[in-house]
Amino acid sequence: MIPRLIAAFTVFLLALPLILSVVISFSPGQLTFPLTGFSLRWYEPLFSRRDFASSLGVSLVVGTIASAISLGIGIPASLVLVRQRFKGREVIQVLFLSPLAIPAVVVGVSLLDVFVMVGVSDPLTRLLTGHVIITLPYVVRVISASLEGFDRQVEEAAMNLGADEFRTFQKITLPLMKSAIVAAIIFAFQTSFNDISVSIFLVGTTFTTLPLVLLTWTYKYFDPSIAAASGLIIGSITILLIITEKLVGIDKLMGAFRVVT
Amino acid sequence: MSFLRKNPYLLIAPGLTVLIFFLIALFSLGILSFYTFVRGKLWVPTFTLENYWKFLSDPFYLNYLWVTIRISGECTLIALFLSYPVAYLLARVKSTIVTGIILTLAIISNFTNTVVILYAWLLSLSDTGIVNGLLLSLGLISHPLRLTYNEFAVVIAMVYWVLPFTIFSLVGAIQNIDPSLEHAAQSLGANKIRTFLKVTLPLSIPGIVAAVLLSFLGEITSFVIPMVMGGGRFGFVSNLIYDKIINTANFPFGSTASMILLAVTMFIGYGINKLLMEKAVS
Numbered sequence: 001m002i003p004r005l006i007a008a009f010t011v012f013l014l015a016l017p018l019i020l021s022v023v024i025s026f027s028p029g030q031l032t033f034p035l036t037g038f039s040l041r042w043y044e045p046l047f048s049r050r051d052f053a054s055s056l057g058v059s060l061v062v063g064t065i066a067s068a069i070s071l072g073i074g075i076p077a078s079l080v081l082v083r084q085r086f087k088g089r090e091v092i093q094v095l096f097l098s099p100l101a102i103p104a105v106v107v108g109v110s111l112l113d114v115f116v117m118v119g120v121s122d123p124l125t126r127l128l129t130g131h132v133i134i135t136l137p138y139v140v141r142v143i144s145a146s147l148e149g150f151d152r153q154v155e156e157a158a159m160n161l162g163a164d165e166f167r168t169f170q171k172i173t174l175p176l177m178k179s180a181i182v183a184a185i186i187f188a189f190q191t192s193f194n195d196i197s198v199s200i201f202l203v204g205t206t207f208t209t210l211p212l213v214l215l216t217w218t219y220k221y222f223d224p225s226i227a228a229a230s231g232l233i234i235g236s237i238t239i240l241l242i243i244t245e246k247l248v249g250i251d252k253l254m255g256a257f258r259v260v261t
Numbered sequence: 262m263s264f265l266r267k268n269p270y271l272l273i274a275p276g277l278t279v280l281i282f283f284l285i286a287l288f289s290l291g292i293l294s295f296y297t298f299v300r301g302k303l304w305v306p307t308f309t310l311e312n313y314w315k316f317l318s319d320p321f322y323l324n325y326l327w328v329t330i331r332i333s334g335e336c337t338l339i340a341l342f343l344s345y346p347v348a349y350l351l352a353r354v355k356s357t358i359v360t361g362i363i364l365t366l367a368i369i370s371n372f373t374n375t376v377v378i379l380y381a382w383l384l385s386l387s388d389t390g391i392v393n394g395l396l397l398s399l400g401l402i403s404h405p406l407r408l409t410y411n412e413f414a415v416v417i418a419m420v421y422w423v424l425p426f427t428i429f430s431l432v433g434a435i436q437n438i439d440p441s442l443e444h445a446a447q448s449l450g451a452n453k454i455r456t457f458l459k460v461t462l463p464l465s466i467p468g469i470v471a472a473v474l475l476s477f478l479g480e481i482t483s484f485v486i487p488m489v490m491g492g493g494r495f496g497f498v499s500n501l502i503y504d505k506i507i508n509t510a511n512f513p514f515g516s517t518a519s520m521i522l523l524a525v526t527m528f529i530g531y532g533i534n535k536l537l538m539e540k541a542v543s
Binding site: 104117132 | 275
């Protein structure tokens with residue numbers, strides 16, 4: 001009986017801030033629960049506060065480019081790590097996952113240190129580098145896991161039928177890795193988009209990311225516009241998921257879902 | 262694949278470049294920790310241990326370390342206590358609806374921005390928030406409790422943040438426990454509590470160790486939660502680092518504090534991992 005109560009309480013605890021956040025974003029003014037009315041007034045600052053749009057743009061651009069770079073680096077690297085035996089393989093495997101073991105703040109500070117030392121002051125370069133470093137381990141881990149369970153027979157069949165390596169990779173391997181690639185994109189983009197502890201050391205005064213702007217909002221305004229920002233993002237993700245499902249098919253989406261968990 | 266066999270280093274070169282840059286960054290962190298801080302300049306390149314001495318001998322700075330470890334330990338214990346029943350439920354119950362709901366909650370809470378979640382918690386814990394409202398209406402208190410911008414707020418938010426990790430670390434381990442072992446114990450006369458203490462709990466130790474490792478390491482390195490929920494009156498080592506680097510521009514000392522945090526993290530991670538290995542062998 002008691003364990004079941006604790007479990008129910010814990011699940012309620014998990015849901016509370018998520019539900020509250022969505023509900024509060026539509027509050028007409030009084031921050032009470034249940035709502036006294038329905039209003040979109042807290043979505044208005046998302047348009048009038050200049051830093052929201054610009055930081056959203058930065059986060060989207062950096063997230064997309066960093067994820068793309070990580071995929072471009074991580075997929076070939078995973079291929080080599082999983083399918084080839086060479087000297088130092090185990091060490092390099094660990095090295096690729098090492099940014100996950102380093103505290104995020106330390107990653108940020110160390111990058112800032114080296115950037116100041118060599119004289120790189122451009123925030124875009126700094127952010128992109130930092131975000132590639134923190135997203136790459138996830139890409140390598142997800143893609144490697146998928147490659148390890150990969151059935152090579154289909155590739156061998158293709159090559160027996162005359163396809164060379166590149167054609168086989170392009171026509172056989174890549175399509176079969178689709179779930180893992182979608183999962184890797186989700187993991188990478190999410191890590192980059194939501195990052196605070198690394199980005200806070202790498203941003204410029206006017207060139208900053210969305211989470212950092214929301215952070216300043218909690219000090220400067222502390223109003224439901226923060227919840228509205230989240231509502232907007234969650235709404236966009238939902239729409240994106242629906243579009244992805246139409247394009248990729250619900251089974252690939254479920255596959256990616258399962259890989260992610 | 263002959264291309265792969267002939268040129269493994271070519272495909273892995275971009276990745277290695279990124280990694281090497283990262284290692285250089287960590288190296289420069291170490292170098293800077295031995296430099297001297299001079300106001301007006303960024304730093305003076307020397308080799309001195311004064312930063313390390315400053316941190317390790319001043320109780321003000323050591324207190325940051327203590328607060329970090331203490332609060333993280335509390336959070337891990339609370340999270341373990343709260344997640345075990347949920348994990349047990351997830352592991353044993355066959356209903357996919359229940360699993361699906363908890364999974365969705367865990368994933369959404371992971372994907373939602375930390376700032377937004379902290380804001381929601383600050384609202385929930387405020388004098389007019391849902392927590393105080395509930396306690397007042399139940400008559401357990403007569404006026405609202407101060408639950409925000411203090412240690413309590415930090416603990417609640419951090420427990421919330423690690424719950425998905427601890428739950429899923431435990432689920433895997435509990436699923437590996439054969440239910441027939443529990444049934445056997447009960448058929449031999451043990452009641453539910455005895456079965457849990459003597460059979461389930463000991464067999465789930467690898468999961469508990471994994472949960473502790475994951476949550477504790479995440480907690481001692483956390484930055485945003487102590488900063489926002491603590492109200493500025495105290496902080497974790499990562500907050501000290503931020504203050505030194507960004508507010509005082511004291512790169513040497515900030516780098517030293519980072520090195521110390523890194524060392525503590527590595528040590529605890531290695532230590533708990535070793536414990537896990539030894540338990541697995543015995």
